[in-house]
Amino acid sequence: MAVELSNGLIAIGAALAVGISAYASGVAEKEIGAAAVGAMAEDEKLFGKGLILTVIPETLVIFGLVIAILLIGKMV
Amino acid sequence: MLRPEKMAKLRIICPKSHLKRIIDELHCSRAVDIIEHSKEDSLDIGTPFSESSELSEVTIKARSLISQLNIITEKKIAAESLDKKTIKDTIKNINGLYEKVSEINSCLKDAETELKSLNESMVRLKKIKSLGLPLELYREYNSLAYFIGHVSDIQGLKLDIKKEFNSNYSIRCAQDDNKALVSVFIDKRKEMQMIKLLQKYNYSEITIAKEHTGSDFKIIDSIAKDIVALKKRISALAGELARLKKENEQSLPRKERALSIMIKKAEAPLMFLETKNISIISGWVPEDAKERLEERLGQITNESIITEELEIKETDSVPVKLDNPLPVRPYEFLLHMFSLPSYKELDPSLFMFITFPLFFGFMLGDIGYGIVTMMLFFFLKRLMPEGKDLLNIMIFSSISSIIFGFVFGEFFGFEIVEFHAIEQIVHESHIHYPFIHRNAESVLDLIMMTIGIGVVHVNFGLIMGYINVCRNKGHKHAILEKGSWFIIQLGVLLVGLSMAGFSLFILNGLRIAGQPLQMCIGFAVIAAGGVMIFLGEGVQGVVELPSVFVHMGSYMRLMAIGFASVGLAAVINEQTGPLMKGGTVGIICGITIFTVGHIINIALGVIGPFLHSLRLHYVEYFTKFYKGGGKEFLPFGAKD
Numbered sequence: 193m194a195v196e197l198s199n200g201l202i203a204i205g206a207a208l209a210v211g212i213s214a215y216a217s218g219v220a221e222k223e224i225g226a227a228a229v230g231a232m233a234e235d236e237k238l239f240g241k242g243l244i245l246t247v248i249p250e251t252l253v254i255f256g257l258v259i260a261i262l263l264i265g266k267m268v
Numbered sequence: 269m270l271r272p273e274k275m276a277k278l279r280i281i282c283p284k285s286h287l288k289r290i291i292d293e294l295h296c297s298r299a300v301d302i303i304e305h306s307k308e309d310s311l312d313i314g315t316p317f318s319e320s321s322e323l324s325e326v327t328i329k330a331r332s333l334i335s336q337l338n339i340i341t342e343k344k345i346a347a348e349s350l351d352k353k354t355i356k357d358t359i360k361n362i363n364g365l366y367e368k369v370s371e372i373n374s375c376l377k378d379a380e381t382e383l384k385s386l387n388e389s390m391v392r393l394k395k396i397k398s399l400g401l402p403l404e405l406y407r408e409y410n411s412l413a414y415f416i417g418h419v420s421d422i423q424g425l426k427l428d429i430k431k432e433f434n435s436n437y438s439i440r441c442a443q444d445d446n447k448a449l450v451s452v453f454i455d456k457r458k459e460m461q462m463i464k465l466l467q468k469y470n471y472s473e474i475t476i477a478k479e480h481t482g483s484d485f486k487i488i489d490s491i492a493k494d495i496v497a498l499k500k501r502i503s504a505l506a507g508e509l510a511r512l513k514k515e516n517e518q519s520l521p522r523k524e525r526a527l528s529i530m531i532k533k534a535e536a537p538l539m540f541l542e543t544k545n546i547s548i549i550s551g552w553v554p555e556d557a558k559e560r561l562e563e564r565l566g567q568i569t570n571e572s573i574i575t576e577e578l579e580i581k582e583t584d585s586v587p588v589k590l591d592n593p594l595p596v597r598p599y600e601f602l603l604h605m606f607s608l609p610s611y612k613e614l615d616p617s618l619f620m621f622i623t624f625p626l627f628f629g630f631m632l633g634d635i636g637y638g639i640v641t642m643m644l645f646f647f648l649k650r651l652m653p654e655g656k657d658l659l660n661i662m663i664f665s666s667i668s669s670i671i672f673g674f675v676f677g678e679f680f681g682f683e684i685v686e687f688h689a690i691e692q693i694v695h696e697s698h699i700h701y702p703f704i705h706r707n708a709e710s711v712l713d714l715i716m717m718t719i720g721i722g723v724v725h726v727n728f729g730l731i732m733g734y735i736n737v738c739r740n741k742g743h744k745h746a747i748l749e750k751g752s753w754f755i756i757q758l759g760v761l762l763v764g765l766s767m768a769g770f771s772l773f774i775l776n777g778l779r780i781a782g783q784p785l786q787m788c789i790g791f792a793v794i795a796a797g798g799v800m801i802f803l804g805e806g807v808q809g810v811v812e813l814p815s816v817f818v819h820m821g822s823y824m825r826l827m828a829i830g831f832a833s834v835g836l837a838a839v840i841n842e843q844t845g846p847l848m849k850g851g852t853v854g855i856i857c858g859i860t861i862f863t864v865g866h867i868i869n870i871a872l873g874v875i876g877p878f879l880h881s882l883r884l885h886y887v888e889y890f891t892k893f894y895k896g897g898g899k900e901f902l903p904f905g906a907k908d
Contacts, residue, residue, distance in 0.1 A: 240606030240886060247883045251818065254825040261711050261831065 199267050206260035213256025220249035270614055272898070273591040274555040277303075277580055279548065280565065282573040287547050288317070289568050291536045295529070295905035299561050300551040301587045302904050304539045314537030314547055323531045326359050329366040330524040336369055337513040339520060347525035347908065355530070358523055369512060376505045383498045390491050392474055397485045398442040399451050406451075406476050413459040415452045416476070419469040422448035428465055433458065449474075529908045536904070550578070552587050552901065586611035589901035596621045598664075601657035606886055607896030612740055614732050614893065616885075623725065623889075624661065624881055625668035630718075631829045631877035632665075633672030633706075634837070636680035637870055642666035665878070677702025680866060681837025706834050714827040722823030722888070726816060729892030730754065736893050748804030750892075753816055756797035760817070762790030819888040825880050833873045840865035 228242030278300070282290055294300050307313055334341060350358055396403065396416065406414060419425050422441050429437060429452070438453040454462050480487050541548040553561055562575050580586060588608050590600050592615070599617045602624070609615050632638070642663055649659040677684045684690050685701060694701045706714070730753050738746035765771065766787040779785055801809040840862060847858035890896075 237607075243879075244606075244883070244886045247879070248887065250883070251822045251825075254822065254828050257828045257832075258715065258824050261708075261828070262715075265708065265711055 202263050202267050206263040209256045209259040209263065210253070211256075214253045217249045217253040220252070221246055224249070269592055269596075269618060271591075272609060272611055272613075272615055273589040273901075275552045275580075275586050275589070275611070275901075276555050276558050277550070277578040277584065277586075278553045278558065278561075278575060279550045279578055280573060280575050281546055281548050282565075282569060284542070284545055284547055286569040286572060287537065288533075290549070290565060290573070291533050293564055293568055294536075294549075294551075295533055295908070297557070297561055297564065298903045298905045299557040300549075300553050300904055301901050302536075302539050302549065302551040305541045305548075305550065308541065311541040311543060311548070314540040314542040316537055317534040320531060320534035322359070323527055323534055326362050327524060327527040327531055330362050330520060330527060333362070333366055333369055333516070334520055334524060336373060337509065337516065337520075339513060339517050341521040341524075345521050345525055347529055348519065348522040350523075350526050350530070358527075362523065365512070365516065369509070372505055372508055372512075376502065376509075379498055379502050379505065383495065383502065386491055386495050386498065389477060389480065390488065390495070392476070393480060393485065393488050393491070395442075395444055395449055395474060396451075396476065397488065398444065399440045399449060400442075401440060401451065403476075403485055403487070404481055407481075409456070411456050413454055413456045413462070415450075415454075415462065415466060415471070415473070417450065417466075417471050417473040418444065418447045419450050419466065419471050420448070421469055422450060425450065425466070425469045428468070432461065432465060525908075529905075532905075532908070551904070554589055554901075585899050587901035588898035590615055590617060592617050598657040598660035599624065601661065602882065602885070604900075606890070608898035608900055609894065609896060610898040613736050613895060613898070616732070616890070616894065619728070620885060621664075624885065625665045627826060627881040627884055628665035628877045629668030629670075629672035630721075630826045631880065632669045632833060632873045633676040633830060634678045634680065634833070634873075635670050635673030635684070636678075637866075637873055638666050638669030638671075638673050640870055641669065641874055662874070662878070665881075675703045676706050678706070678834065678837075681834065681841045681869075706830060711827075711831075714830075715824055718823045718826040719820055721826065722820035725823065725884070725889055726820050726892060727754070727757070729889045733893030736895075745804065748800050749809075750804075752797045752800035752804060752809075753892075755800065756794055756813070757816070759790045759793030759795075759797055762793060763787050764790075766790060819891075822888055823884065825884070829876050829880055833869060833876070836869045836872070837866070840869065 225246045228238075228246050231238045232242050280290065294302070305311075305313055333339075348358075393403075396406070399416070406416060426439065426441075429439060433454065436455055436458075439450065440452075441448055441450045443449070452462065452466075537547065539549075558577075565573055565575065588611055590603070590608070592600060596617050599620045602620060603609065603615070603617060629638075632641075645659050645662045645666060649656060649663070652659070673679065683702070685694060704710070704714070704717075730750050734746045734750040737749050766784050771784060771786045798810060798813065801813065843865075844858045844862045847854045847861065850858075
């Protein structure tokens with residue numbers, strides 16, 4: 193029983209790690225993406241720069257995912 | 269290859285008598301990116317050739333004809349070759365055709381307007397006829413006034429009229445669509461009274477044209493005849509336009525193209541400087557093409573021109589012409605999408621040619637997916653030749669996917685080792701297969717591997733940054749700006765090893781104030797690196813200190829995205845497996861889930877790895893060395 197509980201907690205922890213970091217990335221990218229599309233509408237050449245700025249916060253969710261994978265590895 | 273093509277700044281001084289020939293040669297050779305001069309104190313800008321205004325006029329007419337005749341032009345169309353004699357004929361032809369088409373169009377417009385008005389008259393007369401009175405009764409009287417038109421409520425009107433005018437009137441009505449049609453004859457003295465009453469019933473008048481007379485409405489037949497004749501005329505005019513379109517559909521766009529080029533040449537002197545007798549042309553020429561150009565210009569002008577190479581100043585914005593071997597060229601597209609390298613920077617296309625597919629394949633490593641996407645992109649390439657560069661990049665990436673599929677041993681999410689034949693081969697040959705196994709046990713190994721890739725790639729970027737800074741500002745700056753990052757990495761490595769319990773053998777066991785000496789040295793090295801960055805890049809550099817390590821960690825996405833793709837594929841396969849054993853319905857469901865699922869996974873698997881691979885280059889790699897902002901080399905005549 194004790195083992196199952198710890199597994200459950202690890203699973204919740206992993207889910208939170210991915211979920212919250214994905215949400216945070218989403219919130220950050222929402223604002224940047226809107227501004228980037230606005231800039232691109234003015235000048236199409238800004239696509240590259242817009243893309244870079246938009247994807248910068250994406251690293252958050254990657255790190256979240258890595259933590260989740262590491263956590264799941266700890267399941268008994 | 270690693271740098272944009274070398275450019276020379278050339279100045280050509282020529283007598284005005286040779287200017288036309290020189291412009292033709294410049295246009296034909298497509299080797300000179302002309303620098304536009306502005307007016308100077310001592311020299312004025314050139315004046316366009318005299319024929320330019322006539323050419324402009326004819327070109328506008330040609331364009332107007334293309335639009336009037338609804339000719340659809342392709343983007344790339346060969347210009348008709350025009351010489352002195354044919355150009356005169358062409359101008360005459362276009363002028364003649366323009367007049368003809370304009371006349372036909374104006375006749376057509378008149379005829380259409382007339383047809384419209386005849387149709388309206390016809391409708392009106394038919395309405396009047398339905399009231400049952402001869403047309404001639406509707407005319408000017410001395411003692412009578414009449415009204416004819418639509419009203420909203422006929423019964424109400426009849427009652428009101430009866431109440432107000434007793435019996436001194438005559439009224440007729442008919443139903444016309446949803447409205448009531450009415451004609452009223454009344455004593456002229458009571459005209460105003462009648463108007464007021466009719467207004468109450470939203471009266472709208474039908475006017476009768478003066479020329480429409482006669483008792484038996486024969487006029488309707490005559491109008492019908494006119495309409496038929498007009499329609500015939502309109503179709504004849506439209507036919508004539510269609511004939512002219514067919515005749516000129518091919519030649520007109522080509523002539524327009526030729527004329528545009530001639531205008532460009534005729535107006536080229538606006539970019540030059542001139543005195544009374546000579547013209548001065550300045551421009552950028554690729555170093556390789558310079559000699560040939562000088563030779564050609566000398567030949568066509570009997571050596572009566574002077575060309576000199578000018579020194580390139582710091583403030584000059586030198587145009588950039590990338591110079592890469594054929595397989596690498598598609599990757600220049602990714603630079604165009606970002607920003608071209610400036611003239612003095614390294615061109616990373618060659619390295620992207622290697623690393624882009626590598627990263628893509630690492631993320632989407634699956635033999636099946638690779639084959640499907642490769643076929644898809646080959647098909648798309650045939651369908652859309654204009655997207656050739658991007659599709660070539662994707663085809664290279666798909667090939668890399670297939671190769672990595674063999675490394676990971678995956679085929680549509682199945683592990684190929686599980687296939688009997690391959691299992692036997694692997695068993696007999698005693699090799700460790702798959703070479704890299706993407707499953708839960710190997711997560712840590714993969715994390716270390718991807719961070720390792722990140723360290724190599726980011727440091728490679730830093731080395732390129734060192735070279736760039738070194739070329740622009742010298743060794744001292746390069747060491748402070750870029751070398752400092754290597755020193756900080758070394759410090760972090762020393763501290764990290766010490767924390768993990770490893771120490772270099774010389775420093776083994778040595779301690780300062782209870783702390784391992786290696787760790788202290790590590791921190792000192794980091795501090796030294798920090799100071800160097802501060803000196804090299806200022807506060808901004810210090811603030812960005814952790815970013816280089818975050819960037820290295822960011823390469824973990826290579827593993828994470830791969831896992832997401834493998835996970836989804838495995839789920840689809842697991843769902844399909846049991847269904848396939850459940851009879852016909854099960855098999856149909858199974859195949860549907862398998863197909864739809866894998867199509868979705870492939871779509872995600874193309875978009876995700878493409879964007880992430882691109883991002884790893886743009887964000888993690890480029891920020892170490894790339895400034896961009898280069899101006900593309902656009903030689904005179906390149907767009908024609």
